Amino acid sequence: MSSSENRHQPGSVPEHTEQPRAGAGPEGRPAGVPREIASSDLLCDADRLYIRHEGQCYTLRVTSSRKLILTK
Secondary structure, three states, X not given: OOOOOOOOOOOOOOHHHOOOOXXXXXXXXXXXXXXXXXXXXXXXXXXXXXXXXXXXXXXXXXXOOOOEXXXX
């Protein structure tokens, strides 16, 4: 399988999230498996979100062309 065939497509549900497994974390997903969250759920009605990571503050913002930019 090529790397392009193995990529997660937005809006699709990855196979590994369909059924809970032994050793699964919250939401029935195996530990360490990425989850997908809609940007609207993170940002709500705001145009930016501040994210604290290991003592550093990052800004996730929506541009005028509706793209996302993450800056430190």
